[in-house]
Amino acid sequence: MSNRAYRVETAPRLAQWRIDTLSACTYRKSDPFKIGLWNWYLAVEKNKQLYVKLYPEVSSLTRERPPIASFVIKIVSPSAPDRKTLTHPGICDMQLKNSDEFVWATDTLFTGRIIIDVEFLDLKIVPPSGGEPSSIWDSSEVKQHSETTALAPLSRMLADGIHTDITVNAAEGSIGAHRAVLATRSPVFRSMFSHDLKEKELSTVNISDMSFGACQAFLNYIYGSFRADEFLTHRLALLRAADKYDISDMKEACHESLLEDIDTKNVMERLQTAHLYRLPKLKSSCMRYLVSFGKIYEIPEDFNAFLQSADRELIAEIFQEVLAAWKGL
Incomplete structure (x- = not known):
């Protein structure tokens, strides 16, 4: 099995693990990936249920300053009709130290290729001096x-x-x-x-x-x-x-800050902003978020509205990215 099978693609607050296939009884653990201050792992286990785990790498940082995470996690079947998606209700301010802290068990057994999609809404740590947790992304x-x-x-x-x-x-x-x-x-x-x-x-x-x-x-x-x-x-x-x-x-x-919290609510506005003010990293990140991570399918109404008013050159760039992604499948 190639290394690609374990690699997790990341954007500043987004992680996606693409799994080509899961056999009837299987366990798989991803390569480490970095979000915020920590290295993370995803793991999936398929038996009578499908289990998904998310946890930080065991380290002195994790022991001394464990992440307090808020995130949305999804399982996507890209080849199914309408990109069949199962979304967890969401996690808010959960402290994660090991692989037993967050386990999502579902009775829905996906077949074929799946994508584990994790969007980190916030990551907090307790200051060294103690007190209330604060977001690592605030400043x-x-x-x-x-x-x-x-x-x-x-x-x-x-x-x-x-x-x-x-x-x-x-x-x-x-x-x-x-x-x-x-x-x-x-x-x-x-x-x-x-x-x-x-x-x-x-x-x-x-x-x-x-x-x-x-x-x-x-x-x-x-x-x-x-x-x-x-x-x-x-x-x-x-x-x-x-x-x-x-x-x-x-x-x-401003450019660096706008890169840090791209999501489905603001990505079209950010893309337009990047094109208008010549911000290449922001434009590239928005394109990647929409096309490589498949978020373009989650915002059809916003995307259609964007097509009605956006610059033709920018629209052409988006469709070139989509065509390139299709050819790469």
Whole structure:
């Protein structure tokens, strides 16, 4: 049997194990795959029932900081009519330490090729100092990036309005800022303040296409006053602003963050965003999620609506991916 039979394909929060066939009585364990901080295994056993197990690899990390997982797990028969799918009711905040923690037993005995599909909704750990579990995905790399590249005094200048010399007008309000800081972070702002434009003359910058909250998050990022929840809430608006004002590190931070939580509810919007703002990794991940992982079959209404309005070049790329996947079967 080839190594491919045990390999689990992964995206940032998704794992799929494709099994060509299961005999009447069989046990099979996957190769390890990484999601979050841990290596994981899937195992299936077929007897009078079909059993599916998901568990982390035994290690010092698992013993000291076992994952507290929320996930949705499915068994898919891709060759059956309408892609026959059996979905577990869902797991919320289950601590997993070994192979006996999560076992799904079902009386439905699939035949032929099956796919074990696991979508991780959240992974939490208890902090070393104790207390309430926290998500490993809350702050991500973007917080570290912002904290290491920004100077703490700048955030205080913004928060306390110290010697502000320009007003930023958002859709529902205004925020005092500093033209030197904005000009340093953005060549577009620098051009505004260096030439005889209305922004220089009136000491104002109008960003009417951003809500007040999004504009506050935009300035907070520029000044280094990072808040993870604020960033996550306004990622798409921040991406638009980063592209508009040519702030490359912010654009890349948004790009990396949008890669982390692709799911069936947002994948079409993410794909459109990736195409619009030239985000190759996000586009590739969305295509892979839709085609390689078969999620395109789970959102027919969203996909049909997308086809009515999407760019023709992007639609052509999707169908090229689908055709390539069919040829590879």
